[in-house]
Amino acid sequence: GENVGLHLPTLSVQEGDNSIINCAYSNSASDYFIWYKQESGKGPQFIIDIRSNMDKRQGQRVTVLLNKTVKHLSLQIAATQPGDSAVYFCAENNQNTGFQKLVFGTGTRLLVSP
């Protein structure tokens, strides 16, 4: 939403650099994870997801890495562009709940300078 992330951790990168955004999740029973991008004044937008039986998944310019041992998730964005500037949230879900009750992390603001 608007003004999301006034006090969020911020990652500042130059255009063309690779970005890595990290997330620690808390529930060891979580078995499905999603990264969302939220631009100012907009709702969260799906980027990529990963199930717990995988440790890496690649999309277009994005890669998600999952380390279940330390309950850590990361989002790598290759060749970051100014349009990637937004707040990024990881979300976790336990499919045994029977529905997507996504639990969102705090978020990280990504600022890309031209």
Add this chain to the structure above:
Amino acid sequence: DTGVSQDPRHKITKRGQNVTFRCDPISEHNRLYWYRQTLGQGPEFLTYFQNEAQLEKSRLLSDRFSAERPKGSFSTLEIQRTEQGDSAMYLCASSRGLAGGPTNTGELFFGEGSRLTVL
């Protein structure tokens, strides 16, 4: 536009007044969710519908909050006797099915949200 739509986008009200938000999900999606987002935080789950049945409610949803999805299509979220602490962005999302199913990725499609300011 065939995405999730929410109305109104912005609502300013005085404390004690009632407000209602509407969500129109993607037409073929049978699951609908309401989330609340405050400044600097990620969205927090409020409630979930599968078709017209409300199957889960968060403890965040006090008795002043009520959500309905009478015909399994659009949904409304009403807040009675609003308080300043209700000021937030109310997000609606929809999905076709459960994560990991054979025909979907489990993605929740979010609307642009309804921002509530209680004075």
